[in-house]
Amino acid sequence: MKVVIIGSGAAGLSTASNIRKYDEDIEITVITRESFIAYSPCAIPYVLCGKVDCFEDIVMHKPEDYLEKNINIVINAEVFEVSSRENKLKYNFNNGYLKVVKELSYDYLVIASGATSFIPPIEGTHLNGVFKIRTIEVGFKIKEWAEKNHNAVVVGAGLIGLETAYGLKEMGLNVIVTEMLPQIIPRSLDPDMASIVRQYMENEGLQVILGNPIEEIIGDKRVEKAIIGEEVLNADMVIMATGIRPQIKLAKMAGCDIGRWAILVNEKMQTSVPNIYAVGDCVEVYDAITGQNTQSPLGTTAVRQGKIAAKNIVGMSAEFRPVLNAMVSKIGQLEFGAVGSTKSWAVHNGMEVITGKSKALTKARYYPGAKTIDVKMICTLNGRIIGCQIIAEERVAERIDTMSLAIAKDVTCSELAAMEFSYAHPVSMVIDPIILAAEDACWKLKRLKKM
């Protein structure tokens, strides 16, 4: 049996490795436009800020490593035609000297084509010094450019924008982050929690401009200024972190159904064409809270989807669950994470919710080095937890995981408030901040019932 996988990101390589884990004989070929594989694009900001020494460090495997597992990886190759009737695809292959066209047949095709940066239709995005972060090659160029310049404007205050902004700040640049919406990290955090992160960023020396879209980038060959709302900002470089768009061209060509944004798949990660699977940033997933389709462009989602697709391809049965989009980030010393729905998103979807909050410490009060921790929990009026956001200078990620499990298992705030957590002075409080937030939610529900 032959499986061809288009794309060498987390989703594509996870599919390949998992197929091999479950089956020794299947012929696996991964085709990718990139020349580096198995690196973590989200780690680029950490190279900029100096936490990770160099880009080479974030490349975890070479194509040869996969050959040892009997997985064939074709780099610098662009698939331009898929025929699902003939179970064949064609790709351009650049062998260093010239482009040749090659053909490949498959029994199963896995589309892991990822996403590209979305660039708003404004003037000046073609200028030198304007970058969109996506691949390691762009990472190299940003670093090189930043080393010779002083003023950076980062457009978009989502995770990638903020992490990159911090990286550039650590390189010594003056950095302004701009966001069209009135808050940072709008997808994962409510405004009250986002403002804690924004204050941290500002204290660290980043300037943040909210509520204004980028209007134009000005310059002669290279960028000189960026116009944000009515402000004209000096800029030697502009990073466009304005979102992503799933790459669906090949899926369309193959006749796969497309949803609102991306490729439609069932819980087996199978498209509408039975022997074509799709995984990663190029597919739509089911949101566990709202019950609607959504996107989940996270490395963890990609890896989990690759595993599910692999299992189904080798004939084991496995289903991808609706997503909670559990995420975490660390910028400077600040760690923040979220899972499930924000309050804003729940309200936007017509849900009636209450929130429980706590502000506490990460260790016993008297233990040196205890940090402030903020927890916000979102619950329905029958007490079911549907979301949680946590910010602190340590120990956020695993608390998000606890909350991910709680939400997945339909735990109520009163159930969580009675839960048994571990405790030792150097690592926690005798009543965990999560428990305190759950208790606060219980009180609010009780008061609401009395009204």
Add this chain to the structure above:
Amino acid sequence: MKVVIIGSGAAGLSTASNIRKYDEDIEITVITRESFIAYSPCAIPYVLCGKVDCFEDIVMHKPEDYLEKNINIVINAEVFEVSSRENKLKYNFNNGYLKVVKELSYDYLVIASGATSFIPPIEGTHLNGVFKIRTIEVGFKIKEWAEKNHNAVVVGAGLIGLETAYGLKEMGLNVIVTEMLPQIIPRSLDPDMASIVRQYMENEGLQVILGNPIEEIIGDKRVEKAIIGEEVLNADMVIMATGIRPQIKLAKMAGCDIGRWAILVNEKMQTSVPNIYAVGDCVEVYDAITGQNTQSPLGTTAVRQGKIAAKNIVGMSAEFRPVLNAMVSKIGQLEFGAVGSTKSWAVHNGMEVITGKSKALTKARYYPGAKTIDVKMICTLNGRIIGCQIIAEERVAERIDTMSLAIAKDVTCSELAAMEFSYAHPVSMVIDPIILAAEDACWKLKRLKKM
């Protein structure tokens, strides 16, 4: 209404504070033999090792602080008589000059009398330089004595023993830890996991002797040698960390039913005498895994029991759930924790189990400062998780909490393996070590079914 609480540890004060939280009018009196209240005895080792500056720091409240909440605390007072027929008790009160006997009546009595150190019946435990850690006063004395001496023997390699041993080592003493059983931390860790902690201790310069009980302490007025099995060890001081015994004398006097070790209570924390409640180290609890009675001498258990007792006393209904004994400790840089049953304990109780293990990292491989993490998960043959042990130099506590929730919600290893965890390079791996251990457990179950 009058509530009298005997004992000012975590259980007693949690009961008092929670009653006041739910009811402004109830008259609350706490009677305690101690002169310091609201301190954390488990923090004593951290004062010894210098992490916390002084004993004063670990005292979180004074009796006056409780008076502000209209909670009356009587210190240096020993209850010697309880009459449940008359709803009265008598206590000796030392006013600094002389002992006087006082009487107090109650509508509800809460026994939070805690536990005392168990000292095995051997020769020499009366000598100067032999200590049992329990109260802050003993902490003072240990520190004073240790400052003038060189060789310490700590008897008992449970948490208190190990933490104290490390504290004394940090003070510059030569420390030998001895344990009767063939492993350290026998209650919470299986031998394979315990040996990781032991190796860390030994690398840090502690000597550990396993499988030998203390036979005798030798000395003229002050301790000079300790005989452990057949070895004679030089010792300027001996710390007896040989376990605890619940204090049940007053409960017996009041006619409360006593179980195998401690006071019997129902899920409301009520004893067999309807208006007497009992909480903390002096009660028996129900083990969620084995279904048998057990002890849970943990600060978190005490705090949660106090809340349940308080709610029931004020007329709200609340039930204390069977315990999983979620615990964590940090010694030096090493954090280790456990929840639910060990494999040894499950097998001892006649359960058939398999284990899933993982050895991974706490951060992305290329991120500086990533630490090794070891996870061991215990599952029944139908996949239900019943226990977990985790060791790493960071981020153990919250993972234990995740596993506590997983066990409480009857999650299976295959369900957990599909769970959505958060990920960012500086704080986690794209596939969490917990997920890897759950996957390992799934494989083992699958292999078992094929056999």
